[in-house]
Amino acid sequence: xxxxxxxxxxxxxxxxxxxxxxxxxxxxxxxxxxxxxxxxxxxxxxxxxxxxxxxxxxxxxxxxxxxxxxxxxxxxxxxxxxxxxxxxxxxxxxxxxxxxxxxxxxxxxxxxxxxxxxxxxxxxxxxxxxxxxxxxxxxxxxxxxxxxxxxxxxxxxxxxxxxxxxxxxxxxxxxxxxxxxxxxxxxxxxxxxxxxxxxxxxxxxxxxxxxxxxxxxxxxxxxxxxxxxxxxxxxxxxxxxxxxxxxxxxxxxxxxxxxxxxxxxxxxxxxxxxxxxxxxxxxxxxxxxxxxxxxxxxxxxxxxxxxxxxxxxxxxxxxxxxxxxxxxxxxxxxxxxxxxxxxxxxxxxxxxxxxxxxx
Amino acid sequence: xxxxxxxxxxxxxxxxxxxxxxxxxxxxxxxxxxxxxxxxxxxxxxxxxxxxxxxxxxxxxxxxxxxxxxxxxxxxxxxxxxxxxxxxxxxxxxxxxxxxxxxxxxxxxxxxxxxxxxxxxxxxxxxxxxxxxxxxxxxxxxxxxxxxxxxxxxxxxxxxxxxxxxxxxxxxxxxxxxxxxxxxxxxxxxxxxxxxxxxxxxxxxxxxxxxxxxxxxxxxxxxxxxxxxxxxxxxxxxxxxxxxxxxxxxxxxxxxxxxxxxxxxxxxxxxxxxxx
Numbered sequence: 001x002x003x004x005x006x007x008x009x010x011x012x013x014x015x016x017x018x019x020x021x022x023x024x025x026x027x028x029x030x031x032x033x034x035x036x037x038x039x040x041x042x043x044x045x046x047x048x049x050x051x052x053x054x055x056x057x058x059x060x061x062x063x064x065x066x067x068x069x070x071x072x073x074x075x076x077x078x079x080x081x082x083x084x085x086x087x088x089x090x091x092x093x094x095x096x097x098x099x100x101x102x103x104x105x106x107x108x109x110x111x112x113x114x115x116x117x118x119x120x121x122x123x124x125x126x127x128x129x130x131x132x133x134x135x136x137x138x139x140x141x142x143x144x145x146x147x148x149x150x151x152x153x154x155x156x157x158x159x160x161x162x163x164x165x166x167x168x169x170x171x172x173x174x175x176x177x178x179x180x181x182x183x184x185x186x187x188x189x190x191x192x193x194x195x196x197x198x199x200x201x202x203x204x205x206x207x208x209x210x211x212x213x214x215x216x217x218x219x220x221x222x223x224x225x226x227x228x229x230x231x232x233x234x235x236x237x238x239x240x241x242x243x244x245x246x247x248x249x250x251x252x253x254x255x256x257x258x259x260x261x262x263x264x265x266x267x268x269x270x271x272x273x274x275x276x277x278x279x280x281x282x283x284x285x286x287x288x289x290x291x292x293x294x295x296x297x298x299x300x301x302x303x304x305x306x307x308x309x310x311x312x313x314x315x316x317x318x319x320x321x322x323x324x325x326x327x328x329x330x331x332x333x334x335x336x337x338x339x340x341x342x343x344x345x346x347x348x349x350x351x352x353x354x355x356x357x358x359x
Numbered sequence: 360x361x362x363x364x365x366x367x368x369x370x371x372x373x374x375x376x377x378x379x380x381x382x383x384x385x386x387x388x389x390x391x392x393x394x395x396x397x398x399x400x401x402x403x404x405x406x407x408x409x410x411x412x413x414x415x416x417x418x419x420x421x422x423x424x425x426x427x428x429x430x431x432x433x434x435x436x437x438x439x440x441x442x443x444x445x446x447x448x449x450x451x452x453x454x455x456x457x458x459x460x461x462x463x464x465x466x467x468x469x470x471x472x473x474x475x476x477x478x479x480x481x482x483x484x485x486x487x488x489x490x491x492x493x494x495x496x497x498x499x500x501x502x503x504x505x506x507x508x509x510x511x512x513x514x515x516x517x518x519x520x521x522x523x524x525x526x527x528x529x530x531x532x533x534x535x536x537x538x539x540x541x542x543x544x545x546x547x548x549x550x551x552x553x554x555x556x557x558x559x560x561x562x563x564x565x566x567x568x569x570x571x572x573x574x575x576x577x578x579x580x581x582x583x584x585x586x587x588x589x590x591x592x593x594x595x596x597x598x599x600x601x602x603x604x605x606x607x608x609x610x611x612x613x614x615x616x617x618x619x620x621x622x623x624x625x626x627x628x629x630x631x632x633x634x635x
Contacts, residue, residue, distance in 0.1 A: 052536050072539035085537030089555045098551070099541040150541060 002063070002154040002186030003028045004049060009058035011041075011048055011210075018044050020210045022058070026154075026188065031180050033189045033197040035233070036207035042190045043158055045207070049188065050156050051075045062153060078147035079156040082163065084139045086131040092142050093127040096149050110149075117145040120179070137168045144179070154186035161196065173199060194234055198222070206230050223346070228354035231282045237312065239348070240288075240322050244281045246273050256281060259317040262297050266347050268358045279357065282348035285312070288324035291341035297322075301336045313338070401605070408602050417594040417603070424590030425610055427504075431579065431586060432572045435508055439515035446520035451527065461520070468517035474578045476514055481506040481582045507579035511572065518568050526561035527553060559629055566622035570615050577611075587611065 004026040011019035018041045026032050034042040047053040049060060051072030060067050067075050086095050093114060100110045118124040121141040131139055140160060147155055160176075161169045177200055180187050191197055197204050198218040206213045206221065206229075214226040218234075225231035232238045247263065248255035254273050256264045258281055266281075273279075299315035299322055311330045315322045315338070324340055332338060349357040449461035468476065484491065484500050491497040499505045530553050538548035580589035591607035594600075 050540050052539065072536075073542045073544055076542070077540065078542075079537070079540030081533050081537060081540075083531065083533045085531070085533040087534070087537075087552055087556075089559070099543055102543055102547050102551075146541060156540070 002026075002152075004154060004186065004188070005059075005061040006045075006049070007059045007061075009045075009048065009060065010056045011044060011053065012056045018210050019048065019055070022212060024205065024212065024215065026186060029184050029186055031177075031187045031189065031200060031202045032205060033191060033201035033203075034205045034207060035191055035194055035197040036213075037233075038192060040207040041210040042192075042205075042207050046079075046156050046158055046188060046190045050077055050079050052079075076153040077156055078150045078152035078154075079158065080143045080147050080160045082159040084131070084143040084163075086139060086142055086146070088131050091128050091130055092123060092134070092145075095131070095142055096127075096146050099146070099150055113149045113151075114145075117148045120148070120182070121145050121175075136164050137172060140164060140172060144176075148179075148183070152185065154188060157187065157189045159190055159192070161191070161193075169196075176200060195236060198234070204234075206233060224356070225282075225348065226356055228280060228282070228350045231348055231350070231356075235284055237285050237323050237325065239282045239284050241350075242281045242283065242317070242320055242322070244279055244349075246275055246277045246279070249273055249275060259297055259320070264342065264347065266349065268349070271358060273357070278352065280350040280354075282350060283342055283345055285323040285325040287342065287345035288322075288326070289341045289343075290324075290326050290330065291339040291343075296339040296341045296343075298337055299340055301332055301334050301338060303334055304330075304332050306330075315340070405602065405605065408600070410600075413594075413598060413600065417590070417598075420585075420590045420594065421587065421606065421610065424585055424587040425614075427584065427589075428573065428576050428586040429614070431504070431508060431511065431584070432569065432576050435511035435515055436519075436569055436572060438508075438512045439519050442512060442516035443519035443523055446516060447523040447527065450520060450524050465517045465520055468514050469521070473510065473514050473575050474581070477507060477510040477578055477582060480510045503579070503582045503584045507576075507582065507584050511576065514575075515568060515572055518571075519565070522561050522564040522568065523557070526557035526564075529560050530556045562622070562626055562629065566618065566626075570618060573614055573618070574611065 004024075006022050006024045009019055009022040010017070022045060034045060036042050044053060048055050051067065051070060051074075055068065062075060062077070087098065090098065096114045096117060097110050100113065114127070115124070118127060121144060123138060123141050123145060126134060126138055126142070131142065134142065140163075143160070157176075161172055164172060173196060176189075180200075189196075189200060201218055203215060203217055204221055205215050208229055214221060214230045216224075221230060221234045225234060228241065232241070242258045244256040244258045244264075246254055247257050249271075252269050253265055253267050254271060256266060256279075258264060264281070297317055299317045301313055301315050303314040305312035305314075306329060308329065309327070311326050311328065311332070313324045313326065313330075313332060315324065317340075322340065351357055446461050446464060449457040450465065452458050452461075480500075481503060484506075488497060488501075491500050499509075534552055534556065535548065538552050539545070543552070576586060577588035579586050580592055583589070585593065587607055587610055591603050594603040
């Protein structure tokens with residue numbers, strides 16, 4: 001079992017409120033990812049679950065048992081740190097065995113668990129080396145192995161891939177996903193890399209300034225962000241935000257103007273918008289296409305990033321920045337005027353408080 | 360797409376440039392020459408001033424003094440290490456009273472000369488003979504060797520406590536947390552994870568402290584302990600030959616050099632796992 005429930009959790013350092021009214025229910029076997037910008041409280045939240053930080057108020061339950069006053073060592077969790085925190089004076093084998101030896105486990109079972117974890121993580125040939133003789137990726141695997149051998153209630157991973165190079169991050173990410181599928185334990189993972197979050201998570205918890213902004217599946221967050229912050233945070237490159245004004249309203253749709261005079265008809269059932277109201281339209285760069293007809297958005301190109309399979313165009317639309325990702329290689333240079341089309345693109349509407357309008 | 364059309368022919372290595380004599384190089388060579396002259400003159404002095412009779416008469420006393428120095432320093436370092444542990448923990452403690460007492464102890468013993476501490480114990484406590492006799496401690500404080508030992512223990516404990524505290528605090532916090540997050544109790548984590556790493560960090564400062572103690576131990580000669588320096592003073596008072604001090608210096612140099620090599624070996628052996 002690995003069900004974790006946080007109810008109204010708050011954490012303060014003196015007058016600094018770092019976690020604010022956190023309510024979260026993590027199901028057994030779930031792979032949940034905490035994302036958010038630096039300093040948003042995601043690592044602190046993970047550390048409070050681990051028992052490395054005491055909460056100021058609220059309640060944490062693991063498998064129905066209140067653990068507020070239970071020490072980190074007795075919570076039955078295993079944590080993998082960004083710095084790996086391997087014991088440099090011990091071999092890989094000793095690193096893996098250390099926690100088990102101190103719980104008076106029979107030697108035969110320790111050896112069996114180490115062998116199983118080493119095979120699973122492909123570190124069996126490094127068992128007699130010390131951490132100083134391993135590469136970053138190998139150390140990372142040892143750190144994960146050290147957690148696996150404990151067979152914990154849940155795994156807590158604090159930015160475990162951030163010290164690896166780009167190529168290794170991609171392969172290790174895939175290995176982590178496969179590992180979770182194989183062992184099926186609850187995993188709580190902290191990252192600021194939303195690509196990691198999208199590829200690994202069953203559900204993502206988006207945080208900002210100590211608060212949970214939205215919890216949902218990766219596609220929920222991508223398709224229906226609850227607010228402008230989530231919309232801008234999930235998806236790469238991040239969503240374009242354009243100022244808009246309501247010019248016509250119907251029971252099932254609204255007509256907006258963007259970029260000065262360009263009109264957009266947006267299907268929107270059950271809205272309470274009125275003519276003249278100002279709001280923000282969000283359009284993902286991938287949903288913008290190049291058009292030939294002058295009736296489209298006319299923009300001035302500022303920068304072109306040719307990536308081979310796609311071209312990223314940075315443009316200006318009446319003083320607002322607009323980013324488009326178009327497929328293939330395009331002969332466009334900075335200073336050109338081009339036409340963008342948003343016909344058929346999913347549009348996201350946000351009110352003046354940044355909250356989503358509509359479903 | 361570009362293609363290689365021709366290979367650049369191999370070129371000879373650039374000619375080695377001869378460095379001319381600069382002012383800095385001349386100064387450096389001169390200083391080295393002076394040192395070499397000094398070393399040579401010392402060696403010549405020892406050879407020319409060799410006296411078989413003095414060697415046979417005072418040699419055994421020097422060896423006895425050497426043993427006294429080594430035993431005094433050895434015992435004081437071991438006892439000081441034992442005393443330094445609670446002091447270091449008190450310094451790191453969240454208990455303000457314990458922390459303040461430990462801080463005061465360390466501050467006093469590190470900020471005052473060893474000689475002053477020795478005099479305070481030997482002459483200062485010596486003036487409390489009736490009180491010490493009444494509690495059965497006069498046998499200890501009337502003996503200069505014991506007073507020397509006590510002053511060394513108290514002094515080195517202060518230094519070793521700071522070495523130990525610094526070493527423990529230098530172990531990354533992640534090591535403590537890593538152990539806790541893997542279900543390892545604080546006491547086991549400290550003994551088997553934190554302390555081994557801390558002692559490696561402390562190894563070199565400990566070596567320096569022992570060397571300083573060996574050199575500093577010469578002060579006990581002033582309170583009539585016949586250590587290496589005490590025997591040297593005795594030999595000089597009988598012969599008025601300054602070479603007696605030269606031999607003492609050679610002995611001290613030899614002890615320190617042996618210790619330095621032992622420490623280098625220990626360090627290389629204990630830090631193998633930190634080298635790739």
